[in-house]
Amino acid sequence: MPQKRVSMAMVAQRAGVSGQTVSRVANDSPRVDPATRARVEQAMAELGYRPNRAARALRTGRSHTIGLVAQTLATIGNSRMLQAVAESAASRGYAVTVVTLGADGGIDDAFDRLRDQGVDGAIVLNEATALARHAASAGLRLVVVDSLPDQRFTVIGTDHAAGARTATEHLLAAGHRTVHHLAGPADSYAAAERERGWREALGDAGAPEPELVRGDWSAASGYARIGELADATALFVANDQMALGALRALADAGRRVPEDVAVIGFDDIADAAEFQPPLTTVRQDFDALGEQAVRRLVDWIDGARPDDLLLSPALVTRRSAP
Structure with missing residues (x-):
């Protein structure tokens, strides 16, 4: 019954x-x-x-649903952000509708779907370049994670450049002549900011700037590109997944970490402490990012346009670069 x-x-x-x-x-x-x-x-x-959400939406003009837009949920950072956003939204009585852009980057279709579902606003993960061209016509309150400032939406993010600078300075302080960099994709805002911090740290120290090597965030690309870093004694890798592949490639080549090559990653994913050796990395607080993104979006839905926010990352030292 x-x-x-x-x-x-x-x-x-x-x-x-x-x-x-x-x-x-x-x-x-x-x-x-x-x-x-x-x-x-x-x-x-x-x-x-x-x-009854439907009845409440009719009474208040709000659906108490927010959208989350991502290129993909396959990356660890985006999946952790989704979890953080969902938990924070639920604690405020909001549901979350997720749309991914897919390989064709169909951002128009993504926002059409969100508008059709009557969301009160949306959080956009790491697609700021595409979003900036369409935000004015999207008709939604928007909070963007990782973007240059833009008057059309609120921006929150991690200070990627500061984190990269800290990692590079740590390796230089250990006595390395220079620091090589395995960077992320050229079209990634976070990758560009981490590259900027690395270059600035080398420039301020008067250290030579090695040729950049670029991966695609995956462990496989970290493994594949290590052959182009044969001269490196210190390596800053733009994320922990590529660092994992780099550690395996270095071990296969008989190069010891950190004795022959010191390695620092970025993100501090859940398994970073279990790498061999445990990975020194720059921690960004995904839980805080998700919480702040939801808080600012709900404040905006309630009528108060929120300020931008940049969170400071922290270096976590382990055995790969003491």
């Missing part, structure tokens, strides 16, 4: 309040005393009450 749906009237009876008060709590109205709100929310939890 199907379970009877819990109604507002049942919640009101349990909490000892009017149905209108329950409605105000369900719709996040500020016109509720905090103690009363807590009593109503407790009654909702005890009875298993779930607001």
